[in-house]
Amino acid sequence: MTELTDLGLVALRDGVAHGDFTATEVAGAFNAAVAEANGALNAFIVTTPDHALAAAARVDAARAAGEPLGKLAGVPIGMKDLFATKGVQTTAASKILGGFVPPYESSVSQKLWDAGAGLLGKLNLDQFAMGSSNETSAFGNVISPWRATGDAALRAPGGSSGGSSAAVAARIVAAATGTDTGGSIRQPAAFTGITGIKPTYGRCSRWGVVAFASSLDQAGAMARDVTDCAVMLEAMAGFDPKDATSLDLPVPDWRAALSDDLRGRTVGIPREYRLDGLNGDVAASWDQGIAWLKDAGARVVDISLPHTRYALPAYYIIAPAEASSNLARYDGVRYGLRDLPPGANLQDMYAATRAAGFGPEVKRRIMIGTYVLSAGFYDAYYTQAQKVRALIARDFTQAFQDVDVILTPTAPSSAFVLGEKSADPLEMYLNDVFSVPASLAGLPAMSVPAGLDRAGLPLGLHLIGRPFDEQTVLDAGLAIERRAAFVARPAKWW
Amino acid sequence: MTVAPADVARIAALARIKVDESEIAALVPELNGILAWVDQLGEVDVTGVAPMTAVIANQLRLRADVVGADPLTGGGIRDAVLANAPAAEHGFFGVPKVIE
Amino acid sequence: MTYRITGTTGEWEVVIGLEVHAQIATASKLFSGAATAFGAEPNTQVSLIDAAMPGMLPVPNRECIRQAVRTGIAINAAINPWSRFDRKNYFYADLPQGYQISQLYHPLVGEGAVEITPDDKHPDQTKVIGVERIHVEQDAGKLMHDQHPTQSYVDLNRSGVALMEIVSKPDMRSPAEAGAYLAKLRTILRYVGSCDGNMDQGSMRADVNVSVRRPGAPFGTRTETKNVNSVRFVMATVDYEAKRQVKVLEAGGVIAQETRLFDPDSGTTRSMRSKEDAHDYRYFPDPDLLPLVLDPAFIDECRASLPELPDAKRQRYATTLGLSAYNAGVLTAEAETARWFEALLAHSAQLQGKAEADVARAAANWLTSELFGALNKLGTGLTDSPVSPEAGAALLALVGKGTISGSIAKHVLEKMLESGDAPDVIVAREGLTQTSDSGAIEAAAAAVLAANADKVAQYQAGKLALFGFFVGQTMKAMGGKANPQLVNDVLKAKLG
Ligand SMILES: [Mg+2]
Numbered sequence A: 001m002t003e004l005t006d007l008g009l010v011a012l013r014d015g016v017a018h019g020d021f022t023a024t025e026v027a028g029a030f031n032a033a034v035a036e037a038n039g040a041l042n043a044f045i046v047t048t049p050d051h052a053l054a055a056a057a058r059v060d061a062a063r064a065a066g067e068p069l070g071k072l073a074g075v076p077i078g079m080k081d082l083f084a085t086k087g088v089q090t091t092a093a094s095k096i097l098g099g100f101v102p103p104y105e106s107s108v109s110q111k112l113w114d115a116g117a118g119l120l121g122k123l124n125l126d127q128f129a130m131g132s133s134n135e136t137s138a139f140g141n142v143i144s145p146w147r148a149t150g151d152a153a154l155r156a157p158g159g160s161s162g163g164s165s166a167a168v169a170a171r172i173v174a175a176a177t178g179t180d181t182g183g184s185i186r187q188p189a190a191f192t193g194i195t196g197i198k199p200t201y202g203r204c205s206r207w208g209v210v211a212f213a214s215s216l217d218q219a220g221a222m223a224r225d226v227t228d229c230a231v232m233l234e235a236m237a238g239f240d241p242k243d244a245t246s247l248d249l250p251v252p253d254w255r256a257a258l259s260d261d262l263r264g265r266t267v268g269i270p271r272e273y274r275l276d277g278l279n280g281d282v283a284a285s286w287d288q289g290i291a292w293l294k295d296a297g298a299r300v301v302d303i304s305l306p307h308t309r310y311a312l313p314a315y316y317i318i319a320p321a322e323a324s325s326n327l328a329r330y331d332g333v334r335y336g337l338r339d340l341p342p343g344a345n346l347q348d349m350y351a352a353t354r355a356a357g358f359g360p361e362v363k364r365r366i367m368i369g370t371y372v373l374s375a376g377f378y379d380a381y382y383t384q385a386q387k388v389r390a391l392i393a394r395d396f397t398q399a400f401q402d403v404d405v406i407l408t409p410t411a412p413s414s415a416f417v418l419g420e421k422s423a424d425p426l427e428m429y430l431n432d433v434f435s436v437p438a439s440l441a442g443l444p445a446m447s448v449p450a451g452l453d454r455a456g457l458p459l460g461l462h463l464i465g466r467p468f469d470e471q472t473v474l475d476a477g478l479a480i481e482r483r484a485a486f487v488a489r490p491a492k493w494w
Numbered sequence B: 001m002t003v004a005p006a007d008v009a010r011i012a013a014l015a016r017i018k019v020d021e022s023e024i025a026a027l028v029p030e031l032n033g034i035l036a037w038v039d040q041l042g043e044v045d046v047t048g049v050a051p052m053t054a055v056i057a058n059q060l061r062l063r064a065d066v067v068g069a070d071p072l073t074g075g076g077i078r079d080a081v082l083a084n085a086p087a088a089e090h091g092f093f094g095v096p097k098v099i100e
Numbered sequence C: 001m002t003y004r005i006t007g008t009t010g011e012w013e014v015v016i017g018l019e020v021h022a023q024i025a026t027a028s029k030l031f032s033g034a035a036t037a038f039g040a041e042p043n044t045q046v047s048l049i050d051a052a053m054p055g056m057l058p059v060p061n062r063e064c065i066r067q068a069v070r071t072g073i074a075i076n077a078a079i080n081p082w083s084r085f086d087r088k089n090y091f092y093a094d095l096p097q098g099y100q101i102s103q104l105y106h107p108l109v110g111e112g113a114v115e116i117t118p119d120d121k122h123p124d125q126t127k128v129i130g131v132e133r134i135h136v137e138q139d140a141g142k143l144m145h146d147q148h149p150t151q152s153y154v155d156l157n158r159s160g161v162a163l164m165e166i167v168s169k170p171d172m173r174s175p176a177e178a179g180a181y182l183a184k185l186r187t188i189l190r191y192v193g194s195c196d197g198n199m200d201q202g203s204m205r206a207d208v209n210v211s212v213r214r215p216g217a218p219f220g221t222r223t224e225t226k227n228v229n230s231v232r233f234v235m236a237t238v239d240y241e242a243k244r245q246v247k248v249l250e251a252g253g254v255i256a257q258e259t260r261l262f263d264p265d266s267g268t269t270r271s272m273r274s275k276e277d278a279h280d281y282r283y284f285p286d287p288d289l290l291p292l293v294l295d296p297a298f299i300d301e302c303r304a305s306l307p308e309l310p311d312a313k314r315q316r317y318a319t320t321l322g323l324s325a326y327n328a329g330v331l332t333a334e335a336e337t338a339r340w341f342e343a344l345l346a347h348s349a350q351l352q353g354k355a356e357a358d359v360a361r362a363a364a365n366w367l368t369s370e371l372f373g374a375l376n377k378l379g380t381g382l383t384d385s386p387v388s389p390e391a392g393a394a395l396l397a398l399v400g401k402g403t404i405s406g407s408i409a410k411h412v413l414e415k416m417l418e419s420g421d422a423p424d425v426i427v428a429r430e431g432l433t434q435t436s437d438s439g440a441i442e443a444a445a446a447a448v449l450a451a452n453a454d455k456v457a458q459y460q461a462g463k464l465a466l467f468g469f470f471v472g473q474t475m476k477a478m479g480g481k482a483n484p485q486l487v488n489d490v491l492k493a494k495l496g
């Protein structure tokens, strides 16, 4: 018999519902897997086996009583430690929130518990979701379960949802939540050979999610395949009156409508994404993706998104600007770390607390954000960036008059070795070159595994859809998934 | 635009992040590298373009004036509000004495 | 009339602008469902949002927007159908988010105007003070400094309460104008119902911007004195600041653009150390909030819901009701006074079977001189008056129908205030009904004239002012109950 942890979200849910195994057995198997792996992978900041078991017991009792079961009944998941979880430490992987135990539950996590999911623990991430390799966490690097062929060097799981990607790839969670501000679901999914979707901005409530950059932050699902992602996202999404940017729209039954038949649909290939010196394996994977989508019946056309090259610099003005303000609340007064040197006044306390509590990348971004908003620079930087952002969104709007979905690589390379890019912030930022434009425009986008590069490391393909049209993104993702038949998984070395 | 050490010190003060001389020295080239890179945005012709205000076309929704309509966004939860405070006394948050 | 400060080197003009923060009268806060009631235990009216817990988000209160729009319409201001919230970033212990959600770039309400009457004694002399804008923003929490030797205590009950910031143009030129502007603004807000105007509870407070200049010269550097919480203190702030600045300038100094604090005990202002930090608020649009787009129907509803406003009411009292400018001003200064007066008027007209305009002057005079005077002596106000508008109207009807005289009416009012009894009950009980018995009046008048032969001679020699003396004496002899018209007629006849 296959191990329970080999099963994905839908298989577990259906197995519990059919009585093939109990939710408690599932929770036990995953708790054990987490306990076994976490020392090596450092994917979790805290584990919550009791939470997973309690949720499972409720599901088993409900089933025994003949009550209807939720969409995720019996599925143990990991929550990125950016989602507030009532009674469970929530840190955003920062020392400044060390020991913070929220007296509230984020809207998204509440929906997941209501759907019958259980919490295995809080997943590590780049500090305040700022990073692309999970090397900025105050709780240490997450180690990718993947290794290059014949190379034991420790690799990055991507970021910022690096704990999520590593845990899903290592089969120690059935699925995980992620958040995506500029690629933080899609890039780590690509690095670890899993599937990750960021829905249209406003689909998932931001209430109770530690804010990085409010106009960009969007929660999404990370799981083993497209179908699992669709079901998980259905459970996470939905209107929330507590979030003024939440979309007041019904959540479609994406899974029921899933189809890899793309006849009558048009896929756009943006020429601006074909960068000079694009990694050969990545380029080949992209070409393979085009062939797969054609095979699925789609018409494929070249398109132009002329402002693409300005997306990353615009992002690195807008996101730090918003972050500099969003992170002002971490001041040592109401929660988290307080550093009060002898004789310090209030303002000294703020400066000392924030110096001690924030990691270097967070400080760097707060400084950039503070600078671009400061007197005399606001228009040149922030206003200009928001205008460029409007142009980037307009590029997409125009492209979507002719195409239904856009295909690009997810990231410019496969997973790099930890430490390889951390010396130069700009080099790290370039990881998000393909994912950031869709974030700036608030569009649904997903990464699906496309195969392995010559080093034996996963590569992802990236699909961008129209606002609210997660369905086409999922359908195209499914078309790739079926044709890629990606079954590779990291060898268990932990 | 480029920053000098004095600018970095000013920004850090504005952001309430204590930095020492060596941190400033390290930050100057880092920030200048990032700023030089984002400066390319200046090339973009944005004539007649309004800055983006809503990512997805949407308007602000207003709520009814009701106290505690949703317990998650209402008051009357002093213990919860103070529970994580580094210094809470007599129902207040404590901070180093401020002279106004 | 023109207010000038005379220094050692000549005359100076003072220029004043007010930024008034008015708490919007709502049950819940601007962006959270926590209550706004005054005087609650510390931190009991604080939601997770007001405490700026991680991941918390603002959702605006429709009533706050509605009341700000109604206020804007009440001062004839432009309502902006597209506005937006911005963040004002700074660090202070009363500001949990590290930013205040406010409106800088696109305020809800644009330019408007407030007409003031700076001098009570000259109710016809008015001046129009421009309003630059009204924007909606969050209030901060409160710091307590005197509860602990080394700590300040933070109470976030006020954190997130909705404020309107009403920014005037620098149009005021004297302490009296500044005081009149603030008082008038409070009157309007109370009429509109958008703010309770309780300045002692902090519902309304003014940041007072003061500068001085040689008359006609360009504006000087201004200081901003924060959170002044009464009309009197605003006037004192202007007075002190203007004189202080003149002194500094005449001594060859320069005025620092700074934030100051008013000390009510000494009537002076001083520089605020805590706010001396370089002001670089890094305003930018709040990414948690979308643009606020108002439906024309929403604005129409706001307009339609407004009551008659003080200026229109005052105008109507003077023209339609024929009241003096002074009375019209006094009776419209508070919404509650006007409401009371209008009830009195309606009942008076009904009881006397006359048009309101025909009883209005008597009602206004009685209310402003008799009742206000009596209530004042009792140390109470109209809101707590033991005499209702109905009872007042009954008393006026007794006078109007000639049942009692005006002087008896004063006595009856005193008894009404004491006993709470109806005026006709008191008149009947004490036998105060006025007499028109001409025989008795003739006899009393004859006795008065006989007893004052010297004064009669003086009167007949041309000192006509003595007539009032004879009337008074005759009325006194009649125990105040004589019909005054008859007394007049009888005395006129007897004196020739
Ligand atoms: Mg002000």
Ligand SMILES: [Zn+2]
Pocket (backbone or CB within 6 Å): C021, C137, C165
């Ligand atoms: Zn203000």
